[in-house]
Amino acid sequence: MRNKSILTILLNTILLILSIITIIPFVWMLVSAFAPNSEIVRIDGGLFPRPSTFDNFLSIQERFNFVRLFLNSLLISISTTAIVIYTSALFGFIFAKFNFKGKNILFGVVLSTLMLPWAVTIIPKYEMMVTFGWLDSYKSLIIPSMVSGFGIFLFRQAIAGISDEMIEAARVDGGSDFYIFHRIILPMSRNTIASLAIFQFLWSWEDFLWPYLMINDSSKQLLSVGLRQFNGQYGTDYGGLFAATALSIIPIIIVYLVFQKRFISGIASGSGK
Amino acid sequence: MKNSISTTKWFSFRNVSIILLIAYFAIFLIYPVFRAFLGSFHDWNPLIQQFDFIGWENYSYILSDSLFWSSISNTLVFTFFSTLFRVVIGLGLALLLFSKMTKFRTAFQGLFYMPTITPLVAVSFVWMWMFDPQFGLINKVFNLDINWLKDSTWALPAIIIMTVWKDFGYATVLFLAGMMGLPDEVYEASTIDGANSWQTFRHITAPLLKPTTIFVVITSLISYLQAYIQILIMTKGGPGTSTFVISYLIFDEAFVGYNFGTASAMAIILFIIIGILTIIMFKVTGEGGIKNA
Numbered sequence: 001m002r003n004k005s006i007l008t009i010l011l012n013t014i015l016l017i018l019s020i021i022t023i024i025p026f027v028w029m030l031v032s033a034f035a036p037n038s039e040i041v042r043i044d045g046g047l048f049p050r051p052s053t054f055d056n057f058l059s060i061q062e063r064f065n066f067v068r069l070f071l072n073s074l075l076i077s078i079s080t081t082a083i084v085i086y087t088s089a090l091f092g093f094i095f096a097k098f099n100f101k102g103k104n105i106l107f108g109v110v111l112s113t114l115m116l117p118w119a120v121t122i123i124p125k126y127e128m129m130v131t132f133g134w135l136d137s138y139k140s141l142i143i144p145s146m147v148s149g150f151g152i153f154l155f156r157q158a159i160a161g162i163s164d165e166m167i168e169a170a171r172v173d174g175g176s177d178f179y180i181f182h183r184i185i186l187p188m189s190r191n192t193i194a195s196l197a198i199f200q201f202l203w204s205w206e207d208f209l210w211p212y213l214m215i216n217d218s219s220k221q222l223l224s225v226g227l228r229q230f231n232g233q234y235g236t237d238y239g240g241l242f243a244a245t246a247l248s249i250i251p252i253i254i255v256y257l258v259f260q261k262r263f264i265s266g267i268a269s270g271s272g273k
Numbered sequence: 274m275k276n277s278i279s280t281t282k283w284f285s286f287r288n289v290s291i292i293l294l295i296a297y298f299a300i301f302l303i304y305p306v307f308r309a310f311l312g313s314f315h316d317w318n319p320l321i322q323q324f325d326f327i328g329w330e331n332y333s334y335i336l337s338d339s340l341f342w343s344s345i346s347n348t349l350v351f352t353f354f355s356t357l358f359r360v361v362i363g364l365g366l367a368l369l370l371f372s373k374m375t376k377f378r379t380a381f382q383g384l385f386y387m388p389t390i391t392p393l394v395a396v397s398f399v400w401m402w403m404f405d406p407q408f409g410l411i412n413k414v415f416n417l418d419i420n421w422l423k424d425s426t427w428a429l430p431a432i433i434i435m436t437v438w439k440d441f442g443y444a445t446v447l448f449l450a451g452m453m454g455l456p457d458e459v460y461e462a463s464t465i466d467g468a469n470s471w472q473t474f475r476h477i478t479a480p481l482l483k484p485t486t487i488f489v490v491i492t493s494l495i496s497y498l499q500a501y502i503q504i505l506i507m508t509k510g511g512p513g514t515s516t517f518v519i520s521y522l523i524f525d526e527a528f529v530g531y532n533f534g535t536a537s538a539m540a541i542i543l544f545i546i547i548g549i550l551t552i553i554m555f556k557v558t559g560e561g562g563i564k565n566a
Contacts, residue, residue, distance in 0.1 A: 004374070007374060008374040008376075011369060011372060011374050011375060012374070012375065012376055014369065015366075015369055015370070015375065015381050018366065018385070019381055019384040019385065021438075022384055022385055022387065022388060022438070022442070023384055023387060024410070025388075025396075025399050025400065025403055025410075025438075026387065026391075026399075028399075028403070028410050029399050029402075032402075040408055041407060041408050042408070043407060043408070047410060047413050047414065049408075090290055091290065091294055094287060094290050094291060094294075098287045100287065100288075100291060106291070106294070106295070109298060109302070113302060114495065115495050115547050115548065115551055116302075116306070116544065117498070117499040117520070117540060117543050117544055117547060118499060118520075119499060119520055119523040119524075119527075119536070119539070119540035119543055120305070120306055120309050120537075120540040120541065120543075120544050121301075121302065121305035121306060121309065122527070123308075123309060123312065123527055123533050123536060123537055123540075124304065124305035124306075124308035124309050124312070125301065125305050127308070127319065127533075128304075128305070130319070144301050146297070147294070147297050147298075147301070176286065177285070177286035177287060178286050181286070198390065202390055202392065205392055206392030206393050206394055206395075206502075208393075208394055208502055208505075209502075209524065209528075213528065224392060224394040227394060227395070227398070228394065228506065231398065238402065238408075241398065241402075242402075245395045245398050245399060248392065248394075248395050249391050249392060249395050252390055252391065252392060253387075253390065256386075256390045260383070
């Protein structure tokens, strides 16, 4: 028994050390966000700069319209995520519970999007948006991102596990497919909705290249692009950069905390289990 | 609304959905792929409205370009090591977390997952400063004097370190989910038979985790082969060409140089590389990984 308790301590110590390594960049960023620049760049200072000020947070808004870009990103990420969850559940349901001619080919196309590099389609899509006159419009950010192959795949796996009898019973009671989808399938897919919500929100929130190409109007720009421009222009204002970066990860952490309970079971169902 | 669905048979929930999906794919997937393929055989520059057929010239230019070849080799190095460390660390941590001796499993799991849910743009900035030779934490902690991102020997390893730090948590969660899906009786039986933990892992856990491992390896390959955000923010391909990866080269060619034709040809080559590597992975492992998941 003695050996076992030593092993337990050892194992938990390893985990503790690894988790410190994991979160130290976050802690360092947070502490630095409250430190004056002179303290951050001090060579003879300790590991962490001494936090003493809120100035970094106050000065961000003077340097660039942080609040505006933050809200823009929030609007785009929330709408894209909601739409993608709906379309993924819908098409996942179709692939899981219906038969039709060419189903395998169409599902093959869905899977192929998982390995298609962004680099192949981005130039023609860019050209298309220019032709449509959608530059500087949020249509260009939302409409080409409404369908996700990953999302459809995730939902197909999960919905395939819902019993056919339940759907048949609803049909016998006179429920239309429309009704079944909204009243049975969607409520039963909460775990999958949670995991896709986390992923999709993150992907929309961190998307850089597409908004960079589509949006020129600086008041319509998204935060990820704004952060980089801020860094380019005020590259020596480290405190400000730390503060802006720290603020930029708050929404995704909130989304994660809201959905995390259902998250593990959600991704487990998509990965081979 | 309900009546209109049931009265005409063609206009059904199923058919409307399928038609919408096909229409969407036709516009935002099939057409762009076709256009990129066609464009790769053209001298294509949107700024001067140019779209002239030049046959294989883009491809022969690329294949004779030394920057393309160094980008390919950097991409392969980056992909190999990032995937390897992600899988090894992810699996190792999942085993530790799965152990019954582990306290606070949920808390640890949440911590390890934090980098994964942090935007890559933000993470890249943080690590750019972590690697700063003057005030960066890395040099301070390990008492080193390396100018990580400005030194052609260390720039690519630095980017790999940051990428693995960001992504191992996802692998951990997938492996852990895989282990939790394994039936308890299997473990009990092997303990009763007197197997030690290494034997249990070698003969029971590992084979049963094969589908999860294949899934993690293939998704890692696909995403690392086309990674570029970290490069764009942290090194811009430098110093010299030491961190040029293929997707960054494509970005540079397309949206800095506006050589859409050359960039499209490179994108097609990248697509082929990803396709070949994915097929090899499926063949080597002899399983349908994603497909029969």
